[in-house]
Amino acid sequence: xxxxxxxxxxxxxxxxxxxxxxxxxxxxxxxxxxxxxxxxxxxxxxxxxxxxxxxxxxxxxxxxxxxxxxxxxxxxxxxxxxxxxxxxxxxxxxxxxxxxxxxxxxxxxxxxxxxxxxxxxxxxxxxxxxxxxxxxxxxxxxxxxxxxxxxxxxxxxxxxxxxxxx
Amino acid sequence: xxxxxxxxxxxxxxxxxxxxxxxxxxxxxxxxxxxxxxxxxxxxxxxxxxxxxxxxxxxxxxxxxxxxxxxxxxxxxxxxxxxxxxxxxxxxxxxxxxxxxxxxxxxxxxxxxxxxxxxxxxxxxxxxxxxxxxxxxxxxxxxxxxxxxxxxxxxxxxxxxxxxxxxxxxxxxxxxxxxxxxxxxxxxxxxxxxxxxxxxxxxxxxxxxxxxxxxxxxxxxxxxxxxxxxxxxxxxxxxxxxxxxxxxxxx
Numbered sequence: 001x002x003x004x005x006x007x008x009x010x011x012x013x014x015x016x017x018x019x020x021x022x023x024x025x026x027x028x029x030x031x032x033x034x035x036x037x038x039x040x041x042x043x044x045x046x047x048x049x050x051x052x053x054x055x056x057x058x059x060x061x062x063x064x065x066x067x068x069x070x071x072x073x074x075x076x077x078x079x080x081x082x083x084x085x086x087x088x089x090x091x092x093x094x095x096x097x098x099x100x101x102x103x104x105x106x107x108x109x110x111x112x113x114x115x116x117x118x119x120x121x122x123x124x125x126x127x128x129x130x131x132x133x134x135x136x137x138x139x140x141x142x143x144x145x146x147x148x149x150x151x152x153x154x155x156x157x158x159x160x161x162x163x164x165x166x
Numbered sequence: 167x168x169x170x171x172x173x174x175x176x177x178x179x180x181x182x183x184x185x186x187x188x189x190x191x192x193x194x195x196x197x198x199x200x201x202x203x204x205x206x207x208x209x210x211x212x213x214x215x216x217x218x219x220x221x222x223x224x225x226x227x228x229x230x231x232x233x234x235x236x237x238x239x240x241x242x243x244x245x246x247x248x249x250x251x252x253x254x255x256x257x258x259x260x261x262x263x264x265x266x267x268x269x270x271x272x273x274x275x276x277x278x279x280x281x282x283x284x285x286x287x288x289x290x291x292x293x294x295x296x297x298x299x300x301x302x303x304x305x306x307x308x309x310x311x312x313x314x315x316x317x318x319x320x321x322x323x324x325x326x327x328x329x330x331x332x333x334x335x336x337x338x339x340x341x342x343x344x345x346x347x348x349x350x351x352x353x354x355x356x357x358x359x360x361x362x363x364x365x366x367x368x369x370x371x372x373x374x375x376x377x378x379x380x381x382x383x384x385x386x387x388x389x390x391x392x393x394x395x396x397x398x399x400x401x402x403x404x405x406x407x408x409x410x411x412x413x414x415x416x417x
Contacts, residue, residue, distance in 0.1 A: 054294055055215025083219060084290035086297065119304065139201035140305050141208040145298070149201065165297050 007037040012045065015073045022061045023144055026103045029062055033091025036082060045070050045077040050087045052165070053145045089165045104128045105147065106161040114164035118148060127152035128159045169227040172285075174247070174344035175354055176227075177237070178390060179280075180220035181248035184238060185398070186269060187213030188405050189256060198259050205305055206262070212298040219291045235416075239409035243399055244392040247342070251334035253389070253398045257327070260313055260320070264327035267306035271367050272338045272360070273299050279355040288353065307371050314375030321376070328372065329380050336385035338364070 008016070016035055021027045029035055029049070037048040047066055051059045063079040070077040089108040092100070097107040106125050108114065116122035118140055125135050132154040142149040147160040167173065190210035197203025221234035252269055256262045277299055280292035313324040339361040341349075348354025369379050388394065408415060 051215070051294075053212060053215060053298060054219060055211035055213070057211075083294050084286070086290070086294040139205055140301065140308075141201075141205035143204070145208045145211055149204075163301070 006033075006035065007039060008035065009039050009045075012038045012040075012070075012075075015069050015075075016047075016066065019062065019065045019069050022058050022065070024100065024103060024105065026099045027096055028099075029066070031093045031096030031099060033093065033096070034062065034087065035066075040075075043076065045075045046080065047077060048080045048082045050082050050085075052087050055145060087165065089162065092162075100162060101128055104159055106150065106159060108162045108164040111164050111166045117161075118163070125150055125161050127155060127157055129157040130155040168229055171344045171347040172353065173224050173228050174342070175348045176220050176224040176288075178247045178342060178344060180217045180224070181246050182252050182269070182273075183213040183220075184217045185246065185248040185401065186252035186266070187211075187217065188401055189252065189254075190262075190266070192256055192404075193262065202259075202309075209266070209302050209305065212302070216291070216295045216298070219294070223287050223291070235409070239406050243394060243402055246389075246394065246398065246402070247392060248389055248398075249334065249337045250386055250389040250395050251331060251337065253395060253401060254331060254334065255397050257330075258323060260323040260327040261331070263306055263309040263313065264324065264331050266302065267310045267371070268328075268331055268335055268368065269338075270299065270303040270306045271371075272335075272364055274303050275360050275363055275367070276355055276357065279360065283354070284352040310371060310377075311375040314372070314377040324375070325377050328377060329382075332380040332382060333384060333386045335364075335368075337387040337389060340387055340390055342390050 013030065016038060017028045017030045019029045021029060021032055032052070034049050034052065035047065036050050037046070039046055047070075049059070049062060049066070059081065063081070066079055067077050092107070100107045106128055109117065109125065113122075113124060117125050118137060121137065123135055124133050126133055127135050130152060132152055134153045135150050136153060138149040138151050138158065140148050142160045146162060146165070148163050149158065150161050151158045187210045190206045190213070193203060193206040195203065197206050217238065218234055221237045224237060225232050225234055251265060254261065254265055274296065277292045277296040281289050281296065283289045283292065310324060313320040315321070339357045341356075341358060345354055345357065349356045372379050
């Protein structure tokens with residue numbers, strides 16, 4: 001399996017899409033890219049999920065939520081947490097990126113641009129409220145480990161930026 | 167005990183993160199500003215997450231039913247294998263940052279090597295952790311520069327912290343019995359080979375922060391063998407309180 005491949009049984013997709021990240025409720029775990037495989041083996045659904053950050057407290061909840069969603073759909077399930085290949089922000093789908101932006105979290109830039117904004121103070125992260133790029137880094141760590149804190153110097157909106165993880 | 171060397175090796179790595187994570191966690195609600203408070207506790211959370219991966223693996227390879235919680239919470243002081251550096255207290259913010267910086271630089275180059283381990287679980291954990299740790303290094307380096315190249319007072323405090331913590335840096339490159347055994351098997355990292363790169367990186371950053379590199383050649387050691395400074399006992403009494411008071415409690 002290459003790092004970007006997922007192995008998900010078609011009939012499970014609609015069920016799994018209904019499970020969302022507990023900290024970002026607009027974002028489905030499928031769009032987040034944390035579900036790496038979901039297959040039915042001997043009537044039991046085996047799901048492999050991978051954490052965004054090692055210490056992400058959402059993972060236990062996500063595991064429970066997947067179990068519950070599958071149970072409601074009549075499936076027994078086993079959830080496995082896998083570490084390899086490690087999650088990257090590249091796995092967030094275009095629909096996921098849009099959901100983040102709509103929710104007020106700036107989607108991750110590519111690795112080079114990410115370095116520029118976090119280390120060199122470059123102003124290119126788009127404000128999620130007014131779209132201005134006149135924004136500055138307030139803190140490299142935001143409300144959760146995966147985000148940094150920004151503020152827009154035009155509309156003054158404080159917002160989170162989802163850090164690039166590669 | 168089954169896989170004793172690998173078990174001890176995993177604990178040697180994980181205990182550094184556990185104890186440093188606990189120290190950073192102490193700042194929850196006490197950081198010098200809201201942003202740094204959140205940053206320190208986020209780093210703490212990353213470290214605890216990493217510890218869980220190591221301890222879960224350690225529990226599995228021993229195979230006697232002990233869980234990650236048992237390993238984290240129910241050992242005695244002498245059984246913790248963390249380096250002395252990470253147990254040093256949050257004397258002031260310069261000490262917190264200095265300790266973090268001196269460990270982060272090591273942590274980053276250590277994980278880069280651990281990624282090459284022929285133990286697939288360990289290399290996967292390293293591969294995951296290094297992404298997080300690269301953010302930690304940025305954060306702590308940034309603050310060392312800001313404080314070092316800041317006001318007269320911040321510079322003095324930053325220098326004082328680096329001078330005081332310097333004596334604990336050499337221990338990072340000491341090998342334990344488990345280290346030697348794991349290096350021989352291609353599982354572990356030969357830390358003695360990281361020393362030069364470490365002091366080079368640290369020295370460059372200190373220079374950039376307009377601080378001087380301590381010259382003392384007197385170094386403390388013992389943590390890796392379980393001989394700790396007086397600070398660890400107090401830290402553990404906090405860390406273990408709930409499990410000792412309510413045995414087997416679960417969240």
